[in-house]
Amino acid sequence: MSSYDVIVIGAGPGGYVSAIRCAQLGMKVAVVEGRETLGGTCLNVGCIPSKALLHATHMLHEAEHNFAEMGLKGKAPSVDWKQMISYKEKTVGQNTGGIEFLFKKNKIDWLQGWGSIPEAGKVKVGDEVHDAKNIIIASGSEASVLPGIEVDEKTVVTSTGALTLPKVPKSLVVIGAGVIGLELGSVYARLGAEVTVIEYLDAITPGMDAEIARQFQKMLTKQGLKFTLGAAVQGVEVKNNKATVSYVVRKDESEHTITADTVLVATGRKPYTTGLGIDALGVALTERGQIKTDASYATNVPGIYAIGDTIEGPMLAHKAEDEGMAVAEVIAGQKPHVNYGVIPGVIYTHPEVSNVGETEETLKAAGRAYKVGKFPFLGNARAKANFAGDGFVKLLVDAQTDRILGAHIIGPMAGDLIHEICVAMEFGAAAEDIARTCHAHPTYSEAVREAALACGDGAIHV
Ligand SMILES: Cc1cc2nc3c(=O)[nH]c(=O)nc-3n(C[C@H](O)[C@H](O)[C@H](O)COP(=O)(O)OP(=O)(O)OC[C@H]3O[C@@H](n4cnc5c(N)ncnc54)[C@H](O)[C@@H]3O)c2cc1C
Numbered sequence: 001m002s003s004y005d006v007i008v009i010g011a012g013p014g015g016y017v018s019a020i021r022c023a024q025l026g027m028k029v030a031v032v033e034g035r036e037t038l039g040g041t042c043l044n045v046g047c048i049p050s051k052a053l054l055h056a057t058h059m060l061h062e063a064e065h066n067f068a069e070m071g072l073k074g075k076a077p078s079v080d081w082k083q084m085i086s087y088k089e090k091t092v093g094q095n096t097g098g099i100e101f102l103f104k105k106n107k108i109d110w111l112q113g114w115g116s117i118p119e120a121g122k123v124k125v126g127d128e129v130h131d132a133k134n135i136i137i138a139s140g141s142e143a144s145v146l147p148g149i150e151v152d153e154k155t156v157v158t159s160t161g162a163l164t165l166p167k168v169p170k171s172l173v174v175i176g177a178g179v180i181g182l183e184l185g186s187v188y189a190r191l192g193a194e195v196t197v198i199e200y201l202d203a204i205t206p207g208m209d210a211e212i213a214r215q216f217q218k219m220l221t222k223q224g225l226k227f228t229l230g231a232a233v234q235g236v237e238v239k240n241n242k243a244t245v246s247y248v249v250r251k252d253e254s255e256h257t258i259t260a261d262t263v264l265v266a267t268g269r270k271p272y273t274t275g276l277g278i279d280a281l282g283v284a285l286t287e288r289g290q291i292k293t294d295a296s297y298a299t300n301v302p303g304i305y306a307i308g309d310t311i312e313g314p315m316l317a318h319k320a321e322d323e324g325m326a327v328a329e330v331i332a333g334q335k336p337h338v339n340y341g342v343i344p345g346v347i348y349t350h351p352e353v354s355n356v357g358e359t360e361e362t363l364k365a366a367g368r369a370y371k372v373g374k375f376p377f378l379g380n381a382r383a384k385a386n387f388a389g390d391g392f393v394k395l396l397v398d399a400q401t402d403r404i405l406g407a408h409i410i411g412p413m414a415g416d417l418i419h420e421i422c423v424a425m426e427f428g429a430a431a432e433d434i435a436r437t438c439h440a441h442p443t444y445s446e447a448v449r450e451a452a453l454a455c456g457d458g459a460i461h462v
Contacts, residue, residue: 001128001129001130001131002030002109002130002131003028003130003131003132004027004028004029004030004109004130004131004132004133005022005027005028005029005132005133005134005331006018006019006022006027006028006029006030006132006133006134006135006136006328006331007029007030007031007032007111007115007123007130007132007134007135007136008022008029008030008031008032008135008136008138009031009032009115009117009123009135009136009137009138009139009276010031010032010033010040010137010138010139010140010308011031011033011035011038011039011040011099011110011138012039012040012041012042012043012138012140012308012309012317012320013039013040013042013043013308013317013318013320013321013324014040014138014140014307014308014309014320014321014323014324015031015033015040015136015138015139015307015308015324016031016038016039016040016099016102016103016324017320017321017324017325018136018138018307018323018324018325018327018328019031019103019106019108019324019328020102020103020106020108021324021325021328021329022328022331022332023106023107023108024106024328025328025329025331025332026332027328027331027332029106029108029109030108030109030110030111030130030132031103031108031109031110031111032111032113032114032115032123032125033110033111033112034112034113034114034115037092037093037096037097037100038096038099038100038103038110039092039095039096039099040138040140041140041141041309042317042320043092043095043096043099044092044096045159045160045163046159046317047317048091048092048095049088049089049091049092049163050159050163050180050183050184050187050348051348052087052088052091052092053084053088053163053184053187054183054186054187054348054349054350056084056087056088057186057187057190057191058190058350060076060077060079060190060191061190061350062387063076063077064076065387066387069387079168079191079192081167081168081191085164088163111123111125111128111130112125113125113126114275115276116275116276116277117135117137117276117277117278117281117304118277119281120135120281120301120302120303120304121133121135121303123135132303133303134303134304134305134331135303135304135305136297136305136306136307136327137273137276137278137291137299137304137305137306137307137310138306138307138308138310138320138324139271139272139273139276139310140271140272140308140309140310140320141269141270141271141272141309141310141315142269142270142272143158143159143160143265143266143267143268143269144267144268144269144270145158145265145267146175146233146265146267148234148235148236149175149233149235149236149265150236150238151265152238154241155238155241155242155243155261155262155263156236156238156243156262156263156265157262157263157264157265158264158265158266159180159184159264159266161264162184162188162262162264163184165262168188168191168192168193169188169193169260169261169262170192170193170194170261171193171194171195171196171259171260171261171262172185172188172193172194172195172196172260172261172262172263172264173195173196173197173198173243173245173258173260173262173263173264174195174196174197174198174263174264174266175198175233175236175245175263175264175265175266175267176197176198176199176200176265176266176267176268177197177198177199177201177204177205177206177227177229178205178206178266178267178268179205179345179347180266181197181264181266182197182204182205182220182225182347182349183347183348183349184264184266185197185220185225185264186220186223186225186349186350189223189224189225190223193261194224194226194260195224195225195226196225196226196227196228196258196260197225197226197227197228198228198231198233198245198247198258199227199228199229199230199231200230200231200232200233200250201229201230202229202230203217203229204216204217204220204227204229205347205353207359208353208355208359208408209355209359209360209361209394209406209408210359210360210361211360211394211408212353212355212394212408212410215391215392215410216347216349216353216410219351219390219391219410220349223350228247228249228256228258230249230250230251231247231248231249231250231256232247232248232250233245233246233247234246234247234248234255236263236265241261242259242260242261243259243260243261243262243263244257244258244259245257245258245259245260245263269309269315270288270289271289271290271291271309271310271311272309272310273291273310278291281301281304282300282301283299283300283301283304283306284299284300286312288312290310290311290312291306291310291311292311293305293306293307293311293312296327296330297311297323297326297327297330298330305327305330305331307320307323307324307326307327308320308323308324311323313340313343314343314345316343316345318343318344319338319343322338322343323338326338339426341357341425342356342357342422342425342426343356344356344415344418344419344422346414346415346418348415351388351390351391351410351411351412351414352409352410352411352412352413352414352415353408353409353410353414354407354408354409354414354415354417354418355406355407355408355409355418356406356407356418356421356422356425357396357404357405357406357407357425358370358396358405358406359396359406359408360372360396362406363396363405363406368398368405369398369399369400370396370397370398370399370405371396371397371398371399371402371455372394372395372396372455373394373395373397373431373451373452373453373454373455373456373459374392374393374394374395374451374454375392375393375447375448375450375451375453375454375459375461375462376389376391376392376447376462377389377390377391377392377393377411377412377444377447378390379447379450379459379461379462380442380444380446380447380450380461381441381442381446382442382443382444382446383411383412383444383447385442386412388411388412388444390410390411391409391410391411391412391414392409392410392411392447392451393407393408393409393411393417393447393448393450393451394407394408394409394451395407395421395431395448395451395452395454395455396408397430397431397455401430402430402431402432402455402456403428403429403430404421404424404425404429404430404431404434407421407425407451409448411444411447412444413444417444417445417447417448420434420445420448421434421448431451431452431455431456432452432455432456433452434448434449434452435449435452435453435455435456437449450462
């Protein structure tokens with residue numbers, strides 16, 4: 001048995017970042033992790049492996065569609081799926097190994113195994129009970145599957161199974177048009193699978209600015225993905241290694257079926273707190289099963305904190321990381337602050353889609369007067385040269401003060417471009433502040449500046 005200032009349960013982006021920050025602030029820290037490798041969902045079966053497959057298949061798409069135009073002649077590459085999976089796994093290994101290195105560097109103990117909290121101040125791992133002045137729950141989330149659907153991770157898979165399919169399916173049905181479904185759907189569409197996405201709502205990517213969502217759907221349709229929107233999935237039946245999805249189209253209540261080699265259930269995620277013993281401890285939950293915390297990430301049980309996917313807010317790695325740093329600083333007696341109004345979201349398809357802050361819909365609902373500044377990537381020289389002229393940057397600013405309220409980008413490197421706007425928003429900047437900042441030419445960033453100019457006297461290159 002050992003004694004720690006802090007024991008963190010879960011080594012995902014929330015947990016490992018909080019542990020490192022605690023160590024940096026002089027605390028004695030241990031992390032309990034039941035997986036064989038560190039890094040949580042994100043590094044093992046989430047952000048990192050999905051981005052590796054998105055990268056590899058985007059390269060294939062470029063070779064098939066744009067190389068000849070640039071004078072790069074020759075046969076398009078063929079797909080060695082085993083090698084692609086091994087590239088993905090190597091990438092995961094480099095990243096999870098990196099966290100192990102960081103733990104050693106920061107003298108953080110990794111208590112291997114599944115942990116529980118028998119009482120406040122104690123964490124049990126296997127047969128050992130460790131003392132902890134503070135406990136941080138960072139146990140993450142798991143796929144949330146519709147009732148009536150049985151996942152076997154072979155024919156009917158969650159994202160975890162979809163990242164390790166033994167071969168590329170000829171047909172794939174994706175249930176749910178959210179970020180994970182569209183990213184993995186894109187991967188398999190690029191590899192030649194016939195991909196059909198079924199979504200309950202009438203638009204893809206719920207919560208996203210509606211204009212961007214419509215444009216995004218058009219682009220994905222051009223890439224071969226098919227969409228059935230406004231359809232309620234009733235169940236999935238597996239026979240002879242094929243899965244048949246039955247669904248009802250909501251507007252006319254007509255019943256349909258579609259059969260595919262693989263079905264990916266991508267209908268969201270829910271907090272994972274199984275086995276922690278928080279019920280017995282009386283840790284309060286929200287109606288949606290998230291751990292309730294105050295602004296300092298404290299639960300209702302003294303000495304127990306919770307962060308990341310286990311609590312409210314967007315289920316994103318960088319949100320978990322920010323909370324990880326903040327909770328460590330809280331425990332150290334500091335007064336950190338996470339600005340939930342400036343948390344970017346990114347979809348790593350091609351083109352990428354990113355957003356931060358308000359949408360036109362949320363501004364209208366709040367009755368706020370706003371202006372829109374838009375600039376298409378077709379007017380951006382770099383984008384045109386790189387076959388990336390589809391899409392646009394859209395800034396939403398306060399009609400009176402010009403203060404930036406939100407931004408939405410669909411286009412090349414949208415996931416990187418958004419951060420200039422995030423920083424501007426953190427500083428309470430106006431669109432004019434971006435418009436008057438010199439941007440290097442030729443870069444995609446110029447499109448952001450042009451959208452800012454469009455909020456004032458006008459963009460130049462349209
Ligand atoms: C396919 C996919 C792609 C994604 N892509 C992105 C992306 O591109 N960008 C992004 O921001 N987010 C992405 N996400 C979401 C992101 O992975 C999560 O928001 C993030 O991992 C949450 O971090 P966390 O630290 O809260 O929990 P997790 O990363 O889920 O880590 C929790 C860890 O706790 C461990 N654990 C749980 N219970 C116990 C216990 N009792 N004892 C010991 N260990 C325990 C688990 O094994 C796990 O390793 C993606 C998710 C998926 C599934």
